[in-house]
Amino acid sequence: MMKKICAAAILAAFSTVAFAQDGLTCATPIEAHSNSTITGDTTAGGNSIAQIGLLPLSGAKSMIYDFTAQGLNATLTVTGSYDWGVFIVQTCNVTTSNPMTAITNTDATNVLDLAATATPAFVDGNHYFMIVSTNPGQPTNPNGPYQIVVTDILPVSLQSFEVL
């Protein structure tokens, strides 16, 4: 018997859900994909997160994405025209967990190597959130448009599984 496994590789299909994945709350994150370009504007984001761990968001709005790690080796290249911050967290709620890694507009680089900078390390199969919001240390212009280029593997989703 030949077994054929079709596992997805890159860019998984959007899952069909009964509610809008609008990125405005932790319950409705937008799925982030490998080798993709994410664009948005936190001006249209949600007010559901007050702080990232101990870091204040000072009333800024947030857009929330999620992914499941599997062989993660992605880098994020972030640009924005406001005082932006991008945070990776394990749990998402009004105060979230402390960020595993993050990047802001005042950092020396706008490229974040997720696996190289995360504490604790990513675990295959675990679910994570990416929160796009403001720079906690400089929330002067707390909301605005952003672009995140995801290079290499972020999540790998199973598209189909077949046993022949």
Place this chain on the structure above:
Amino acid sequence: MNTKMKVLSLALIGAFGYAGVASAACPTSAVPPWSSEFAFQGTTTIATPGYAGTECRLDSAINAGAGGAAGAAVIWNGGAVEPRYRAHFIVNVDSLTGQGLLDAVQLFTSTSASAGQIVRFSVFGSGGGKNLAYAVRNDANPIGLETGVVPLSAGENHVEFDFEIGASNFQLWVNNNDPNAPTKTVAINNDAAVTGVDTSSLGLAGPTAQFVQHFAGTAVGFDQFDSRRQNFIGY
């Protein structure tokens, strides 16, 4: 240990410094005058010199390998709930050289026995500087909190706040001695569950994993804690 009593008002409810003569007079324990001490995966030490002219200060450090529940703090418990509560303290975070955004750690909390944490201060780095983060309970906000940030200076930083239950303003002074011009004013309105402040905690706690990685064993100094019901404390 000598208890430093600043200019007294009738509403003074707690004022603890670490005055004394260097090693001869610095107390070996913070309790009393503090109500208790919390040291889990961390240490509190009374060191010299103190800040703002005192001889002794409190040093707080988190141990290597500590988790997120670690803490090294002294606890004030006045024995009664305080519906209006002012507190002042000095913190010096110069020892946290190169502190980054992810190297955050809690410095101070005030807690309501009926409603949990209602005021919290933390420190984190950003852009080469250090920042005081505040989080204040506000039931009028759907997410229940107001958060914000104030830059800290090198050396000693004076932090004072005024919290009152009901519809009021949370006011914050950072290195600011003008009672009529707070550094931050935040409108809050807490519901009946928040009866007031029961306890406060001064010292490092709740570190991020990155803080433990980079600053385990590094002491942060505190001094000149003072709390009152109404009067501006200042310095």
